[in-house]
Amino acid sequence: MAYVSGFLLAVPEDKKQEYLDMAKAAWEIFKDHGCLAMQENWGENVPDGKVTSFPMAVQKKEGEVVVFSWMEWPDKDTADKGFEAMMQDPRMEKIQVMPFDGMRMMWGGFEPLIRMEA
Template sequence: MSNYVDGFVIPLPKDKINDYKRMAEQASQIWKEHGALDYWECIGDDLKVKDMLSFMKIANAGPDDTVVFAWIVFESREHRDAVNARVMADPRLKEMCDPANQPFDYKKMAYGGFKTLVHA
């Protein structure tokens, strides 16, 4: 059986990278404790591209932003649903999600679940 992946693209103010990193490190532990197979959070480095649609554009990032490209790996969609239900019920995650104190705007985050097409 091939894995299932939740993917995220987030515009992030550059001055919030350290805050976001702290939050992501805590979140990664929570997801892994509840069964995620792998957890990745990557920060934009080479985002100025020619002749292609840039991550800056698809994330609607401003001049003071960068882009987070992240994914979490699960055994299957059913496993993802079970893990995410446990994560969402975890009080540590709720503590981290104070709407008044977030490093990014959740409404600008792109998210989706993906079936594996190719894994080499």
């Protein structure tokens, strides 16, 4: 069964191109370790909340944008092995500098419940 790794983070507005470049470089590594697809989404309509919100979750600061992304895997086992292998992949050393505060990034693994497409 398919498996999804999801991510939520805040990226400085002026680091959009750096983030895009990092994502493209990382994709080459991810797909070599079993990832089927990756999608990066730059926030455009991400309102502040009163109790909860994406901006609150990532402690978004002035001048930052919320990024919501995910990776699709064939299954959880492939994702687990893929992440482990990526951490050992020497190509990861070239993208160690992240254009965002990794301490405010959140992630998790998800089993899809339903997928509908037109």
